[in-house]
Each structure stands twice: as structure tokens, then as C-alpha cells.
Amino acid sequence: MPRSAAPVPVGLLGVILTVGGSPALASPDAADWSEAVIEPLERAAAAFSTGLRERLARMGAAGLDLDLLWSTLAAAGWPPAKLLAGIVAVVAAGLAAHWATARALGAATRRRDTSIVRAAVSAVAALGVGLVVAYLVAGEAEAARRTFRTWAFVIPLAALASTLIGATIVAASPAARRKRLAPLANGLAAAVAWALGGIAVLRTLAAWGAGSGLQDLVGTAFVALPTAGLMITAYAGSRRPLAATLAGPRPRSRRRRFLARRWPAIAVGIVVVTVVVLQVATTLGRPLPSLATLVTLILALMWPHVDGLIVVWAERGFRAETVSAASVAARRTTRLALAALIGAALAAMWGAPAASGLGIQLGTLVRVTLGITAVALATAYLWNLVGVASDRLLSEERAAQGGHHADEEADPAPHTRLGTILPLVVGASKAGLATLAVLSILLAVGINVWPLVTGLSVFGLAIGFGSQSLVKDVVSGLFFLADDAFRLGEYIETVGAKGRVEKISIRSVSLRHPRGALATIPYGQIGKVQNYSCDWVIEKLAFRVAFDTDVDKVRKIFKQIGQDIADNPDLKPDILETFKSQGIASVDEGTLVIRGKFKARAGHQFAIRKATLAAVQQAFQTNGISAIARPIVTYAPQNQDK
Template sequence: MFDRRRSRPTCARPMGLPVSAPLLLILMNAEGRAASAHPDWSEAVVEPVDRAVTAVSDGLLTRLDRIAAAGGDLDLVRSTLAAAGWSPMQLLAAIAAVVAAGLAADRGTAYALGRAGGRGSWIARCGLPAAAALGAGLAVAAVVSGEAEAARRTLRTWALVVPLAGLAASLIRAAIVEKSAAPRCKRLVPLARGLSTAVAWAFAGIALLRTLALWEAGSGLRDLVGTALVAVPTAGLIAGAYARAGRPLAAALAGPRPRSGGRRVLARCWPAIAVAVVAVTILASQVATTLGRPLPPLAILVTLVLVLIWPHLDRRIAAWAERGFRVETVSAAAVAARRTARMALAAVIGAALAALWGAPAALGLGIRLDTLARTMAEIAAVALATAYLWNGIGVATGRVLAEERGARDSGGDEAEEAPRTRLGTILPLLAGAAKAGLAALAVLSVLLALGINVWPLVTGLSVFGLALGFGSQSLVKDVVSGLFFLADDAFRLGEYIETAGAKGSVEKISIRSVSLRHPRGALATIPYGQIGKVQNYSRDWVIEKLAFRVAFDTDVETVRRLFKQIGKDLEADPELRPDLLEPFKSQGIAAVEDGTLVIRGKFKARAGRQFGIRRAVLAAVQRAFHDNGIVAVAHPTLMPGARSMAGGQGLH
């Protein structure tokens, strides 16, 4: 049989290669080019992680070897002490004498100041005991140190422990515990005591590490002491203090009501945040030690103290600023400075942390410190100036609105419904616009400080704003109409107005719309471009007219005299006289309906204040009619059948 497969022409190809070999070669070349163009995932991620893990594991093994040789390091310390003519017990006794002298001087000075009535500033009350402790410690150190330089430097180091611990304890107590007798403040005393104990333990541990270094102790012994006797106990003391003071601490940090949402969340989460900060700091120090780059213990302690006391100091400054806001003798500029002090505190703490950690990191990366410091100083100056102006606008606006609100509240039950002044209406909008301008100017200033050319950005935003204006004509119409309405003083917050589409009290004024609250509760939001005609019922004055139906034989002159006497009585009322512009008087017979007389009276009052006067007039008329035998006639009502019959008769 004929085989068609053999009749087909075939191309020659090398032996051992399949038909798809050229395609495979093309794919391999493409992968090679892609690999050369883009680094492999293993080279970009896996290998750096593997190198880091290898470095940590090698460093950990080396560290364990050093710690295992701590016994030899201790023998080296003993030999160094013996060479200097000291024994371990003599050195311990000298250190104990220096610390005891410092403690005695500190407590004695504090007791003397307490007996003297505690007069003087906080700095004097804290600085004098610290200075006395330092002087006593240095004096004892000079007496017992001898000729060895290492002994003198060791005892001088320990002479600093008591004054530094005392200053830190005073700072912690002043930041956490207020002088007020509030129970929530007194419940924070254990927290302050626990943190002070932890800081004192840390200072003693740092002095111990310094002592080991002065007497030529090896890195293994210092590593063991620093980890087991300094880092871990300090972290445990801080964590225990925060764990025991969770609920009182949250209540204290939240501050008085009303509380912002962010403040409540921070207060509730701060104990956990503080413990996490301590844990991360200790972990970072241990990792750095494992990698052979140990962090300075004093910098670690200062960092922890600054971070942990920051929310307490911020709360104290916030309360201080709020007290100044409520006191009229404190100027708005001073209150704004107090509020700006919160940001200044954050800036100072940030600068301290940057100096402790950012400066070494910048040097390691080759960044010039003078350029970095100048840039950060410019940014901080812009931020503080913006914050001061922002707070100044807020304080001035808040005081004006608070004064206006107080004036309305002092007017009685109806004062809450009184409209705001023109300034009280426009001021929030002006304050919002000024704050937005400040924020934009601050952002541009920060970009300029960073060396970024902002003019292309400004030009682009201008073009975008122009395009937005052409594309949103209705929005532009609303904004422009609103500016003219506010310039014409057509309405204010709290006034009752009627527009083409709705009526009610002005409850909110924004940049493009006004919100009206109907007397039944419905809220209508109307863009300025759709308002049309505005009828304002709360401006300047109103004339209130009242109608009374009396019997046909009523003496109209008697009613006129009664109305006139009622008007005089209302004018003599001290509560109604300020709002009554024209007294209540009779307008005579207005109509004769169904055999009854309709007599009208009127009075003129301030807009929005007529309702109380109206109630007083109606009550006085009711009493006068009753006392003089004048019969008021109800408006006649027809039954449905009678109404239809009357209508049928009218047709005929």
C-alpha cells in the first residue's frame, strides 16, 4: 500500500533534536534577555533576606560564645582591680558610700524644702535636691577614690545616678500626676512610682556597665549584665506599671468632656502602645548588639522616657490652653501660643529623637548634617508658624461665637432661637477660608524648603481650576450667588426666611448652599443659585396684628380703653419693655361678620421676640374681657348639610 507520509518532503535537521527545538531555543533566548533586563526575584528579595538571616545567626553564635566566656572576663576585672590596689568588696563599698551620700543629701534637702513650705518654682524644688545629691556624691567620691584613675571615674559615674534618677522621677511625676485632688489623678501615683523605679534601675544599670568598661571587662560580661540585669528588668518594670494602671490611665489621657474621637482611641490604646514601644526598643537593641553594632543605653533610656511621657505632657498643655480660652483676661494671642505649645512639644521631642538616632544614621549614609539640620529647622519653623496662625484664627473665632452664644443664652428660654449677628454668620466661613489658605501656603513652603520647584504645580492647579470653572458653571453660579447674598446680608444663622422653594430657620451656611430647618423638622438644602427671592421674617422689627370677635352690642370705646391700658401695663413690664417697640393698641372695628364685631389690635416688637409679647397680650385681653363682661364670640361653623343648603339657596 502506498504510504503518504513517505511521499511528503522533509527538511533536514540535526540528529537528536525534535521538531520544536527551534521554538525552545527562541524561548530560552527570550528568557535570557528578560533575566538580563530584570533582576531575578531571588536576587532582589530572597538573597538580601538570606544574608540578613545569616548575619543574625552568625552574630548570635558569636554573642553566645562571648557570653560563655564571661567567667574569664570576670577574672580579668579582678586582676585589673588588684593591679590598681582595689578589691571587689572595696569598690562595692565605695560605690555604696557615694550612692548613700547622694540619697541622704537629696532626701534631706527635700525635707528642708517641705518644712519651709515648699516655696519656690518647680525647677528649684527639683534642682536643689539634685544639686545637693550631686555635690555630696562627688565629695564622697573624691575622698574615697584614691589615686587610681579608673576608681575616680567609676565613683564619679555613680555620683550621677541619684541626681539623674531624682530629676527623672520629678519630671515623670509632674507629667503624669496633677496637683488637683481628682481621684483619677491620684490613681496614677502608682504608675508614676513604677516608671520612676524603672528609670532609676536603668540609670544604675548604665552606671554598672560603665564601671565594667572602665575596669576592662570583656564584651561578653558586659553583654550578659546589660541584657539580664538592665534591659530585661527595666522593660519588665515599665510593662508592669502600665499593666496595673490601664483604666485610670485611659481615663486621665482622655481628658474632660467633650472628647475627640482620636483622643479617646489614643487613651484607650496607650497602655498597649507603651508596652509595645518598650518591647520594640529592647528588641531593636538586642538585634543591634547581635549584629555587632550595640546601641548606646543612655540614648535608649532617654528615648523611652520622652516617648512615654509625651501624651501626659500633651494632655497637661491642652488643659492649660483650655483654661486660658475660658478666661477673658488671657489674650487670644496667648491662648494660641498655649495651643501651639503642643506642636512645639512634639517638635522638641522629635528633634531630640532625631539627634539621638537620625544624626548617626545620616552620617552613615553620607548625608551632611548641616544641610539636614537647616532643612528640618525650616520645616519646623513653617509648621510652628502655621500652627500658631491656625490656632489664633480658631481662638478668635471661638471666643466671638462663645460670646454671642452666651448673650443668646442670657436672654431666657427664647434666646436659643434668636438669630446670630452678621459677624457670627460670616466669621466661620472666613475662618475656614483662612485656614485653607494657610494650609496651602504651608504645603508650598515645605516643598520650597525641600528644594522642589512649586511653580509648575501652581500653574497646573491654576489651569485645572480654570477648566473646572468653565466645566461647572452651575457650581460657579452657586458660589458667586452665595457671595452676593452674604455681602447683602440677606440672611443669617438662626433667622427664619422663605425662598422660592422652601422656608424655615437658617441652620447651616456653606460655600454653595444654605440649609433651612422647617418648623416641623424637615431640613431643606438649597443651592444659592436656586434661591431666587428671599423673604426674611427675623430682621429688625415685626408688626403683630390680633383679631377678636365680640358680640354686636359690645361698647367699642370700652374695648379701646382696655387695649390702651394693656399696652401701658406691658410697657411697664421690665422683661417685655426692651423688646416692645410700640405699645399694644386698638385698631377699631375691622369687619362685621355674621352679626359679630371683629376688633383688631396691634403692637410692634423686635423680630423674633414677638411671641412672648403675643402670649402676654392674649392673656391680658382674656382677663380684661372677663372682668368687664365682654363676651367673645366663636367663629361660626356650619354643618355639612347646612352648608349645602346655604349653597343651594345662593344658586337660586
Template structure:
């Protein structure tokens, strides 16, 4: 039964492709015939203008006058509102532009009533008035999105952004004029050949070439915008480098798609094409703006975890909305051609989008809660974090591990939910995974031992991130903690991965405090009391040093003669310091003792070499 259904689907697909090919060939013939009839259609357009009591040049003059009056009113009102409200921020300027557009629209309709009488001439002038207002709002929106983050950029970056806005405004204005011109031809019932000539030759090809030129000229600005703020991931950097090429490739594909749709009699609206192009240019800037807004919510203690997670999810929501708009614009004609039920596709897509949105929100909720919990572990703003992998608290060690487990669980549940939403029976999959897990439990005793041992190590708080430990197999700074193993970074940079089951005994050198012991071999006739005073004075000097006293818990003291070996006195000294911070104090003490011994004539004796008397 399933093989028969698959064969029927393949047959219907082939039939649909053949139908599209035939439709495309017939569409090419129809466009060629229409282009041959352009002179006759132009004469018919002049006759329509004459019957309405106007002419082409006079109507063009009225259009230019209407656009000039409306644009002039827009500029004057916008400047007046900007000065009256002291609109210095980008948000206020954008709101002032909307208010100016509303007032200019009323003025434009009044002006068209004065310039011409009722009928097609008035509808034409009002069309151009509305197009002028719409173009102004589109340009204001583009400027708002591109320049919203200008305050956080360098002066040179702001100059490049202004250049991008200027070049893009020229392209958008040209495209809007082209859309209005095509709408005017339709309003006057111009023939398909004349409309096709204007759409493709006078508007489409120049607009695409201008758009591609803007993308190439401002490729570095677009690449920086697509890269986003630092730190940047590797995939984001690669995407940023190829973003201008992606835009140009999108323009080529869009041009071919629009021409193919036009040939088959399913022309895309010019406004939809323009909107899609602007979306591609504005997406990185919009993402950077929302990302900055979400980052402020994450860093602000006055915003709750739920609100901060909602801000983080807003970036994903924008991606979903943009993909939905693109699918609506470009996939609908293709679905109509193949006979796909758009209602069912829309319902399935909406359910899938809800699952993805819930997954993104839960993911960001876990990440935000972990970030808030780890905030005390991070250095304060302006603080010089000399050691990037400084030891963390127990909370700072457990939170990243729990966060990773929580995110992995969310992804698994999301995948199962997606499979259920598309009609896949997941119970056999869950049963199979359970049996697989049981087999692993019986067959991989070492893995179970590693996981259980790691659980008890973490419960006992045996080690934390950034601490220096020594196990039976390796020693180093704890750099990564996973479910099965711990990674230790050695003093020479080597990274050792030690499974928990093989750790054995742990020596932690970074917990609480350490006692550092020093030993000095001096001549037998050395004044021991003099050495004691020298070491005591050095200990007092170290304790008075503000840089070293912070980590010093007990000052350097002499413990006297520890032992006598081969006619040599071995004098011991010690101090107590914070764990992991004793090295600087030790170096300072040894340097000072070396200088003091030379100044006071105290002779150090090297340790004698032992020789095997039978070696001869």
C-alpha cells in the first residue's frame, strides 16, 4: 500500500513538473507577443488619458507637483516635530517621522483635491501621495534599524553606516518610484506588454543592478553588521564574511524567480520583492539591536529572569517571523503550482513554530538562570582578571554542568515533540532507546563507574573549576567538568582527560590555605640568631607590601636549625598563604634572602654529590 502511494506521489510530481514546463513555454510566447504590441498599447494609453481630460505630460507634471508638495510637507513637519520634542534619540526621531507622515497624508489628499477633479487623475495623484508617504516611512524604518546601534560604534563605523543608509536610500527610492509607476499603468489599464516593458526593462533590471552595487560597495559594513558584537563564534564570523555574497546571490535568484513567475502569469508584487531585499539588508542590524537589548536585560539585576529570557527569545522570534514572511511571499506561488494544501502546511508550520519558540524560551531561561547564578564568579567591570581560570565556588562548578544537562534535556524533548507534531510514532523510538540504555548499563560497567564516581566526587566537593589538583594519573588545573570525565591543564599546557573512575585519590592544592616551607644550607659556623633576625625582617617587609600582604596569612618565620648534615646547617623557614597564591610570596622571599645573605656575609653551602665508592 505504501509503495503504491509513493508511486502515485512520484507520478503526480512528474506531471506537475511537465505542466509547469508547458506553462513556462507558453508564457514566453505570450510575453513575446505582448512586447510586439507595445506601440499599440501606448497609443491606447494616450487615448485613455485624453478621454479623462488630461495628457501624459500634464499628468506627469501633476504627479511631480504632488510628490514635491507632500515631500516638502513631510520634511517641514518632521523638522518641526523633531525640534519641538527635542528628539535626539533614534526612537524619538522615528516616532516623529510617523507623526509627520500622518499629517502629510492629510495634506496630500487635500492637495490632490485642489489640483484635479474626480476620476482617474485624482486616484492617480492620491496613489503617488500615498506612495510618497509609504516611501518616507520605509526609508525612516531602514534608517532606524541601521542607525539604532550607532552610539555603541566607533566614529569611522558610524560614517560607514551613514554611507550605507545613503546608498540604500537611493535604491529604495528608485524601487518605490518603479512600483508606483507600475501601479499607475495598471490603474489606467495599460496593456501587458507596456507593463512588462516598464517592470522589467525600466525598473527591474536597473533596481537589481543598483542593489547589487550597493551591496558590493558597502560589503565591509554589511560584513561587520552580520558579525555582530564580540565575542563572535566561528560560524558567525564565517557567515559575516560571506554575507555580501549571499545578498548578491539572493538578488540574482530573486530576479530569476520573479521573471519566471512573471512568465508563468504569477507575477510577484513589486512591494513584496522590495520588502524581501530590505529584510536581507536589515536582518543583521536588527539582530544586533535586539541582541544589545537582550544583553542589557541579562546584565540588569532589576529585570527578572523570565523577562530576560523573553528578551533573549525575541531574537529567535524575529527569525521565525522573517522566515514566515519569506515563505509566504515566495513559497505560495510554488505551492499553488504543485497543488499543495497551503492550509495544512500553515497549520503544521504554526505548530512547529510554537514548539521551537517554547524550546528557545526554555533554553534561554536555563541559560539566563545560570548566567545570573554565575555572575558573582565573573570579574567586575574594570577589574584586571590576571588569571582567567581562577578557582570558582562550588556553585560556579555545578551550575554549568547542570545547565548543560538541562539544555540537552530540552533539546531531546523538543525533537520528540517535533516528531509527534508531524505524525511520527515516537514510542518505538523511546522503547528502543531504553533497551539501548539498558544494554549500555550492563555492557559498559566502566562507563557506569565513571558516571557514579563523578557524581560522588561532585557531591563531596572534591574539586572545582580552576583549582589545581593531582590525581593518580595526572595533575593540573581543572578546565572542564563533564558527566564522565574531568580535563586537567598541566603547567606545560598539556590537557589530560581523566575518567572519574580512574581518579583514585585527589590532592587539591587550591583549597583554603597552604604552608610553604623553605630550607637553606649554610656553613656550620654561621650565626643562627643573625639568620633568624634576617628572615624575620624579610617576613615583616613582605607583610608590609600591599601587593603580597593580601594573600599572606602568616608571615615568614625562621624555624631554626632543622638538621645537621655533613657539617652543614640546614635552617628551615615557613609561611602560610592563600592556596594558589604562594608562588609570588615564595619568589619575593627567596630573592630578598639571597640579597640579605650576600650583604651579611652568610655563605650558602651546596649539597654534596654522593658518589658510589664501588664505581671505580
């Protein structure tokens, strides 16, 4: 009896199984993979292939659609010439109204900050005049009314978009780059105007019942591709000035520099992806709304420019002493508010229809979204307020320390007590804000967080009892900081290590040894602390001279050297007591050891010491005083002969 033939695998999976011939590929896991991934992909490819063939066939019949459109227009009493004349009349009326209003407002005021308001008023005037002319020329035909009303919006929207793009890209840029960025703004404005005109053409065709093939051909060949070409050309010709502008003023963060250098390529990619998605959706029979797509594209392209404006605005307020920390925090929070506004616009255009299709109640979705947004904005404002206040305090500290001279070989000046404790307080505050924000968002979503809070409390209590050394370190650190035992930048010595305080955390302190080694010591193991950078330091210098040296002359020389160094404007702020002689310290091997000393601010004695030694050497040479080296004592071998 012949065996039954095995079923032949179909599609991409069948090719893999046939070519591979491996039993592992025919396992149940392979069948699950086929059902979950391969088969949906094959169905999507088949649907795309079918849709592309049908779409090309419809485009091929665009000539017949055009003939049918002419017949429809003639039957309705609107031949093409008459319809075109009406469109020209509406557009010309709107253009004239816009130009006249802008000119009148421009003559009344010349202030630059009114340009956007002037553009908005001119757009409203153009829209009103355009709608009036559209009503007058449309007659009784409903299709003509829809057509002319559509074209009445083209001039106002194009003019307003051009003004906003120019204000965002050119007017807000540094004066040196405005001329180089003008082609980008003009190119994007031209692309938006072309797209708006194309959308009006498509709606005109739809209003008069044009065939889908003609609409598809016009939308692809005369709207989407030219608009994308204008935008890509504009970005390609302004790569360098655009990157320099988006990077913002110095100092620039690494993330912003990275985004600025790559934004022209990212923008071109966004345009290309938008066109591809439009074509794929049309091919699959689910065309995207053209106006919503254009608005989304403009928001995506303009977002970095508006964000850069907010960054410059906030930084200007931070540097101005007259602007309060609360105002600066509000300016910085505007960045998140802008992102929330863009997200709300995109959700209204795309999310609402999708939610309705999925059966989600829009009221509930809006309420939850508003709650999350309110929590995020409040947290961002408090976060920025803490950051602005701490940054201003630290900036004042750095400015106060920057006025003092620092030698190349000297270590950086220690921080103040505020500069040491403030970063820890800021970090703890921001961590608390982030925790509260997460819990509030979970509550807004509808999740009961109290069992989670209780569990975390019990868990933290268990850690506290089980980690006594950790608790000891944290508590000891709090007392060390409260006693002001050391600060960032100070040189200290503990029981186990010594070095300059480089980092202070909630549990340990990190000391950088002069040779470069970094020691991290928990607070509980520090023990006694010797601080060599606290307040002031006395530097003592010893000089060995001949026994017959005039000590009184040396005293006068040292006094003059101290006065000369004190008159040095770079060293004077760090000198607490001038260099002077202490007389003969000792007599060693027939030489005199004369000692001098000075008192200086801790950490700033090195430059003074260097200048003092150089001045003493020069003075000894000028006055004939000889410095004697330390005698070397040698012992002669004893004679062993008796």
C-alpha cells in the first residue's frame, strides 16, 4: 500500500524547511514561530503586493478619471476655466488682504516681538476676506462651496506657517548665522506652502468626485514627492549652520552636541520615513489624513529649534540676577510643557481615533493623561527649582574662589561648607521628588500603591537591622558633615589613608593621594581626622648660612622680601602674615640655621613659598651671603694595629 504524500510547506517557512532539511526546524517551536511571525509577514507582503498592483492599475486609468472629471464639471455648470478663475479669485483676495493688513500693522509698529502677532492678525484678515469671496463666487453648488472654502484657508495657513518657521529658525539664531539659515527657513516655508496647496487640490478633486487613481497620482507625484524634495534640499544645504545653532551657547552638553551634529540627517530621515509610511498606508488601502500628517511632520522638525529657544531663554534668566530662581525654574519646565503640548496635539490627531476604534473611553483616557501630565510638570518644576537654587549658590562660590590666584603646582581651592553639603542635599531631594512622582503617577493610573509602600518600609527596616555597619557609616557621616570636619578639596589624614577629599557620598569619602591613588573609606572607619586645609597654614623655611653672617642684615632682607611679596596683587589676597625672620634657630656643625615664616590661606601657600624661595636666593647673591650645604660627616676606619 503506498505511503501518503507529506504536505509540502508553503511560503518562506517552507523554503527554509525544504532547503535546510533539518528535523529541528520542523519541531513544534518552529511551527509556533511560523504561526506567530512568518505567516503574518507573508500575509502582509501578499496584501502589499496585491494593493500595489491595484494601485498601479488605478493610476494607469487616471486619464479616464480626468475625462470623467471634466464631464462632471461641465454638467454642474462649472467648467475647468470657471472653477480655476474662482480659485484664483479666492487666493488673490486672501493674498491681498494679508499683504494690506501686514503693511498697515507694520506701519503702526516696528517692534520685532510683534511680528508673530502681526502675522496672526493678517492671517485672520486673509481668512475672513477669502471666505467672503468664496461665498460670493460659489453660488448654489455644494461642491463649489467646499472647494472655495478649502482654498480660502491656503494663504492664511501658509503665511502663518512661514512666519513661525522664520521666527523659530532665523530670528532666534545668532546674528552671524541668520543669513546662512535663511535658505533653510525659506525652503521649509516653500515646502509647507506647496503641501497646503496640494492638499487643497486633493480636496477639490474629492469634492467633485474625481476617481481614486487621479487623486492618488496627484497626491504622490505632485504633492508628497515635491514636498519631500523641497524639505530635503533645504536641510542638505544648511547642515553646518543648523548644527552650530542647535548646539546652543557654550557650555554645551555632550548630548546636545551629539543631537545637533546629527539633526540634519535625522530630519531628512523623518521626511523620508513619512513619505514611505504614507505610500505604504495608501497601498494597503488605509490612507493617512494628509493635513494631520503635515502638521505632525512640522511639529517633529520644529521641536529642536523651539527647544533650543527655551534653553537659551532659561540660561539667560539663570545668568540674570534680577530673575528669581522660581522664574528660571518655570522657564526650564517650559521644555517639558512643550513636549506635553506636542504630545497632546499628536494624541488628538492620532490617538483619539485609535482609542475610539479600540473601544476605549476618551473621557477616562483624557482624565488619566491630564493627571499624569500634571504630576510630571509639578515634579519637573520642583526638580528645576532645586537645581537652579543649588547651581546659583555653587556659581557664587566658584566666583568667589576664582578671584584668588592659583599656581600651576597648587591644588584647587577647597569648597566651602555649603559647597560640600549642598550636592548631598540636592541629590536626596531629587531622589525624593522622583519617588513621589512615580507613586503619584501610579495612583493616577489607578494602582493601589499603599501595599507597595508598606512592603518597602518593612524591607527597609529589615535592611536597617541586618546592616548595622551600613547604618553606622551613614550616621557617622552625618555627624562628620555636621561638625564640618572636612570639605571637598581639603587635604586630610585619617587612620587608614590621607589625601585630598575628592568625593563625598552618603556612606563614604574618597581621598586622592598626591601620587594619584584613590582611597574610599566608609565613615565608620575614619577614626581621627587631621585637616591640613582648614582656615590657614604657617609655612616655615630654614636657610643654612656661614657662622659670621650678619643676622640683623638677614632680618632686614627677609622683611623687605615679605613686603615685596605682599605688594604682589596676585599673591596678596592669600597672605595673612608677611614673610619675616625668626632669627637663629640653631647652630649646626659651625653654621647658622636661620628660619623665616609666613602665614597664608590653607591650600594657597605653595605659590607664596615658591616666590619667597626665589626672592631669598636672589637677595643672598646680591648681598654676598653664602648658603652653606649641610656638612657630610665621614668616619675614618680605626687602626687595628697594636
